[in-house]
Amino acid sequence: MAKKRPQHGRTVEINVDKLTAAMDHRGLSVEQLKELAGVSTGTVNNLLAGKPVYRTTATQVAEALETTLGVLMGESASLGGAATVHEYLVSEVLTDWIVASNGLRFQVCRLRHLELDRQARGKRFDLRDMTTDEEQRCRTWIKRHPNVCESLQDHPNIARNLTAFHDPAESFYWVIDEWVDGEPLQRSLGRKQFSALKAKNLLLDVARGLQGLHQQGIIRRELNPTTIIIRNSDRRAILTEFELAKLIDRGPTVSTDDWPVDPYRAGEADADDVDVRTDIYSWARIGIHALIGALPEIGQEQSALEQIAIPSMVRDCLASSAAVFRSERPSSMGDIIPVIEEWSVGS
Template structure:
């Protein structure tokens, strides 16, 4: 068992965590931080008070050498703090040791008069500044005032960075960028005032819940348009992240915090080569590698892609256990596909994000405007210009993360997954035992088999049956959503579909539950319930299915599910061989003069075929008694009723017609590509509803005892936990 840290070590670690939180702006209040360490609270508080006192002295020394603001077009003020100047505006709390100020508030005591501004409340704290809600007295308006955060790190470099932010933002005039009104130095405080945006920020919106893809695309499109304006004015932001995107009460975005901005037309950056500036999760690889001087417009495009990823996935694209691990991943590791984190993401949006997050700046969108245009095309349903990476390229990127492959290609591998390490072991073993290479080839082949086919075959059903209509609707959506070619193949029904699946002639097929058996077939999704409709001509003295003995009865073809269900019912009520089944190739034959005067049709309720027969006035529905006993003999059947409102023009009894029913499923082979199964599930359950009688995905758990395709099982299990 490892030794526990000594108490002094725990105190040092807690105090170091506090200083890091202050530096990054993550600390909320002192009380909140101390609550995390109840056993160390008293000693930790003494260290905090001492640090605050030293920080106050440090800030006072740093303010002696303050750079004069440069005229940027915004109104500036500069009030001398030299001896003899009017210092009546000084905050009394600013001259006191930090230990005597209100707990958790290192800034001036509020409300505080700062010349024309009255600071009212703290809106937020960042790594280098504090933003206050203030009232500008002369113009009688609410503004936001940003001041350098007092404390240990308020040095001369931070002051220069503070004025760089004010100057960069002041030269920009765009509705999507927070406007700077005024900046300067008064009463010992460096500050600038800016537009007050009432609302929230994008990070808080993400923390509340991940965004719908279209909402996220709209937000980032508007941010991209604002950043394009900044780029046109030769300003790089270099610290784009969700927390720096404000959302007002009208749901419009406003970009803020130009503290790390760089003017391209002048050497105005406060950082140089060797410094990684930005927020690790959202900075571009060239920034994370310490080459901030190489930051370009494409660096901001990368950050926009990372923001879009976080909006849709709920987390940044690359996340390490430490800041250093995150930086290394940003530099060396490829960003994961957005659809691997949120599978329901539209393919076009996944493609746009992937292009933004390319390691090579030349492979990204070359301007924020180009990205905004792509997002506009996505939102309007137009084709995008970017193309998704090929399966071969995805495979190569995966292989590059194997350590031995990375070493051979010069690729630096930061960390490897279990699958990469196992793959490397296979490669090394193949050098010793060549026959094992066949195993690796089979794995690669399996990977390619999971890719969505560009040509898909769907089985239908009988002429006039509902299966043809269902597969036609699935086909239309596959074509619209994925741009694939789909061929519809008419068949003789469920058991014909089963044979075609086993032979590999079709990819997907609807069929009744009784047809799905064996190790090769599996379920993709339940579709709808099918009821046995016993339809009898009025001229026959028949009141239930048991009275059909001796009559000709139309049934489906031998390979149809309707025929199979009819045979199960006949067997259960012992009508065979007394009944005379007559095979029909399609239910449209029921309209011919020489058609049988009775039929057993297993089809979805509200069927157009049955409705037309009943409303003609020549046909009626009769019940199937003992439905419960039949279902006990045949587990794929279940008791069911046909209600009057399902055929409103047929004058059915108010109590309905008792019958037996089954379930229709969308089926596939066990080796069907996973991407095809995912696509089929997406088109089935996307809005609007594919057809009214579709069984909802939330009810799919009722059939969990069946053999589902692995992708389908994971899909429905996720739905159960949501």
């Protein structure tokens, strides 16, 4: 844990959207950020509530998130050119530059259509300084997201893509999705244990989204709470970020050198030999985190689930789905969904 610094000097206010976006894209809960920054849980919660804190404390948090205090205070990141992209106005840059597991570098922006009363979520990928071969390879990865969305455009648990295009003026590649008014699941997982009803709905939403992908021959492969958006209007879980998805029977898909540690990702996910059971593992780890209120150590899921009051069939389903060896996991989401649907919970 980082050493605490003296708290002195004037206070500052952090932009809550910037803070939560930085936490979400680094996969950090409140408790994890507290440890990295060397501050209290109350301090992090105060920041998330928009309350002022000492500048030195805010700087510690920014450093823990590998960004700057200016970014967290809402100072606009550079757009690197015009504030319009095709028919969209770039109204806000939501994140600093993020590096995905396959090395793709991107920012997330809030966009507004120039003619229509419509917001959108845009990801701009930086293809500058790449060789022709590197750029072509990265374009193939980036296009996987709109292609996946297109194959499931009417699925209620899959993000809806609007367009994707290359901006030759800046050598950025844009992927633009429909704006979902909600928050990434990672944010709520860092707060408290889910109720049985809320956990059941989450498990079903994610399972149905994954089943839709699997039926189209797509393995999500790197599913985690930062890539699931909980919509405010109906609390439905929406799966997004498909650049790293694996297309079955089409050979190697992404570079897997030095993938960052992800406690929700199956051990075999960084190999080319993956199948639907890779996603089943991530589904189970996410569900267990929601039910327990904390993520157990790998291999300790069964004992952790025994500490909460859930039906044995649900407990056994989750525990087997989170098995380290994929041969011990259920073979498909079709084996899992009926078990969760039969789980009787109060309203």
